[in-house]
Amino acid sequence: MDSFYYENKDYFDQRIQQVESSSRASQAIRNFETLAEAPDTAVYARIRPLTEREIEESHIRGVLPDSFNVASVHEPRRKVNGKPDLNSSSFTVDEVYGPDKSTRDIYDDRVQELTKWVWDGGMSLLLAYGRTGSGKTFTVTGLEKLVVEELMDGKLAGVREVHVCIFEVTGNNLYDLLNDRVQVSIMEDAFGSMQLVGILEKNPTTSDEFLNLIETAKAQRSVASTARNDESSRSHSVCRVRIVTKETTSSQEGSFLLVDLAGSEASADTQHHSRERMAETREINKSLTILKDCIRARALWSISQADAATQKHQKHVHIPFRSSKLTQVLKSAFDVKNTQTYKTLVIACIAPSILDVAHSKNTLRYAETLKVPVPKSKPRPFDKRIPTTWTNDHVKEWVKKNSGKPPINPLKLAPKESGIEMCRLNEDEFCRRALLTPGVELERAKLLYFKLWTLHIDSRALLSRPQAIIETGPTDTTLNRPQKAKTIKPGSFFQLDTEDIEDGIEIVMAMGPDIISQKSKKGEFGYICAVVGSSATAFESNMPI
C-alpha cells in the first residue's frame, strides 16, 4: 500500500484536507456536559504529531481528532477499478487529544485529580497503551514529571512521605530499574496483596531527587533495549509511588501506578524477526489482552454492584489477573475485595501517519473495548437510609443533623459532593475537611465518618438483600420486630429512626436472637442489641463490606 499511497499522494492529501476542515467544524460544537462527572475508569486517545522523519518521507496524517471524544481514521484503499479511495471509520473514547495538545493539557484535565486523590490516600492507575513509536514513553515520562512536581513542591495540604520503586516486566520476569536490574519476584501475602520481594524502594525528598530516579530507570531500560539490539521498549515499565502519612492513626496509604506498556505489535510486523522476538511479541500481546479483560471485568463488577438492587446484572465476574505477571503486579487495581476505589486512566497513544492507520485502528479498537457501557437505569429515588441516593443538599442536611454541637460546617465538609462522592472520600480527607470548622476535634470528625460508613454498609445490605429489614428498634436494646426481625444478621448495625432515639443512642448492633426474654416467651421475636456509644473510642468493629 505504501507505493500506491505515494503514487496517489496528491489525491490523498486533498481528501484528508477536506475531512480535516469538516472535523474542525464539529470540534467547535463540543459538548461539555458529558465531562461533568468523570467516571472511575477514563479512556483517552492521544494522537502525536508527525515526526520529522515522517514529514521528510511525505507522510500525511490519517488519524484526526473528529470531535472532543471521537477520532476518525482514514485508510488509503485501492478500488476495484484501480482508483484511490479513502476508507473512513471513527472510534469513541472519553477524550481525544490532537497533536496540538500538550502533556500539560492531559495532566490538568485528569492526572492532577488522580495525583491529589493519591496524596489523600486514594489509589490511581495510569496506563499508556499503543504501538511501538506511538508516543507512550513521551506521554508517561512527561506526566511523571508533572506528578512529581505536584507531589514534591509542598503545595498539597499535609505532610507525607513519598516512596518510589520503578521496575520492568519482561515476559514472566521482573527487574528492578533502580537497582541495576536485579531480578525481583512477586508473592501474594496472607492478606491477598501482591508483594514485590527484593525490590529497592527509594524515599526521595525533593523533586530533583525523584526526577533523577526516573532518569536512572530510563537509562536502565534503554541499556536492556540496546543489549537486545532493539531500540523500542519491549517490556512494560511500572513506576509505583506510595504516599504514606503519619498524621492520623488509621490513615490509608495512597498509591499511584504509572505504567508505560510495551508496544503492541501485530504478529505480521515481527515475521522478519527472530523466533525469540516473535515469542516475545506473542507474550506481550497476551499480557495486553489479559490486561484488557481485567479492566473490563472489574468495570462490569462495579456495574453489577451498583445494580445489585435490581439483580439485573448481578452475576459472577471472573477477573483473570493471575494469568500474566503484569496483571499480578497490578492486582490491587482489579481486586474486588479492595475497599478503596481505584481511579484508572488509560491513554491510547496513536501514531498519526496515514501509513500506520491499520495499527492505529487496532489501538483505538482496544481503547473502545475498555469502555464498558453503563446500563441506563433510573436513578434510585432519595432514601434517607441510603447515602448513595443523596444529593448535595441531602448531604448538607445530614451533616447538620448528625455532627453534634456546634455542627460541622457542611459547606466545608461537602461543598458540592453528592452522597456517593462522600462515601468515596477516604477518612483522612473527610477528617481534614471536618477539622476546618472551628471547635471540631478529630474524634468528632471520625465519629461522623464512621456514622456515614455505618449507614452506607447497612444500605448495601439492604440493596443486596431487598428482603432484609433495616429498620430501627426500640432503645431498650432489644429489637422487637416479629417475623421481620428473623432476617436480621447478627453483627449488623442499625440506625434508629429519629422518633426512636433516646438518650442520644442512635446506632445499635444486633448480637443474636432474644430467646429468653419475657417477650419471646409470649411468642414475640426480638434481638439483643449492643448500644453503639457516642464516643469515637467506645467500640471497635470490623464490618463486612
Ligand SMILES: Nc1ncnc2c1ncn2[C@@H]1O[C@H](COP(=O)(O)OP(=O)(O)OP(=O)(O)O)[C@@H](O)[C@H]1O
Ligand atoms: N506528543 C508528542 N509530541 C511531540 N513528539 C512526540 C509526541 N509523542 C511522541 N513523540 C515523539 O515520537 C517518538 C516516539 O515516541 P515514544 O518513544 O514515546 O514512543 P513509544 O510508544 O514509547 O515507543 P516504544 O514502544 O518503542 O518505546 C519520539 O521521538 C517522541 O519524542
